[in-house]
Amino acid sequence: MHYDILLRTILAFFVLLILTRILGKKQLSHLTFFNYITGITFGNIAAELASEKDIKILEGLISLVVWTGLTIIVEFISLKSGRIRRIFNGEPTIIIKKGKIQQQAMSKMRLNLESLLTMLRNCNVFSLTDVDYAIMETDGHLSVLKKPDKQTVIKRDLNIKGGRSILPTEIIVEGKIVKKNLLELNISYQWVYQQIRKAGFNSVNEILYAELENDGRLFIDKYENKTN
Structure with missing residues (x-):
């Protein structure tokens, strides 16, 4: 009985190795969501072939070969048709x-x-x-x-000696003030309200995102569907 599991595992290993080589590096790199799902399913079939005694070896091999064939066909069609490629892979x-x-x-x-x-x-x-x-x-x-x-600039190119860096910090996120960041930076609510009024906003609810920059300025990005 142990020999059967050993045989299944060895067979699944080499079949998986051969078929992944056929599928190519693109499949292994998970360039798209389709590649990712295909890789997971492919591995599950091989795992069941190696461990499930109820599955006949021939049936498992057929499943792996058919799945590999379908994947290759889809990739080939995707190369020929941009519309089909967008259906399977989506768009950036x-x-x-x-x-x-x-x-x-x-x-x-x-x-x-x-x-x-x-x-x-x-x-x-x-x-x-x-x-x-x-x-x-x-x-x-x-x-x-x-x-x-x-763009990244090397300090050495500008003859600038290394100094203390201040990390830009979120002040407002999705219309709400981040209280803990105000406490850490020792900033008052009054200062925040003054800054948003200077920027032309009447309420924090109008702001999608605001962060304190290294130079002390407050960068503000407003909601698209809200007006001042």
Whole structure:
């Protein structure tokens, strides 16, 4: 009985190795959501072939080969037709355009502001004011293009000695003041209200996002569907 499991495991291993080589590097890199789902299903079939005694070896092999064949066919058709490729793979979505958050795109992607800020930090971007464009790729990763004046510059090129960096901090997120950040920065509510009034806003509820910059300025991004 143990020999049967051993045989199944060895067979599943080599079949999986061969078929993944046939599928190619694109499948392994999970470039699209379709690739990701295909990879998971492919692995599940191989795992069941190796461990489930109720599944005949021939049936498992047929499932793997058929799944591989269907994946190759879909990829081939996608290469020939841009419309079909968009159906299976989706399209990149612009989340930030010319420094402005695209709220409709975020709603469509079911992406909240906190998640966007986390993804930006993963791209070594700690301030929205640095971003010219941010694009959600088909694999779920965020690509960021910084503004020309925010491109990376080596301090040595400018003869600047290393100094203390101040991290840009969220002050208002989705119409609500972040209290703990005010306490950490020793900033009063009165100062925040003064700044938003100077910017032409009557209420915090009109502001989608505001952050304190390194130079003490308050960057403000308003809601698209709300007027002053």
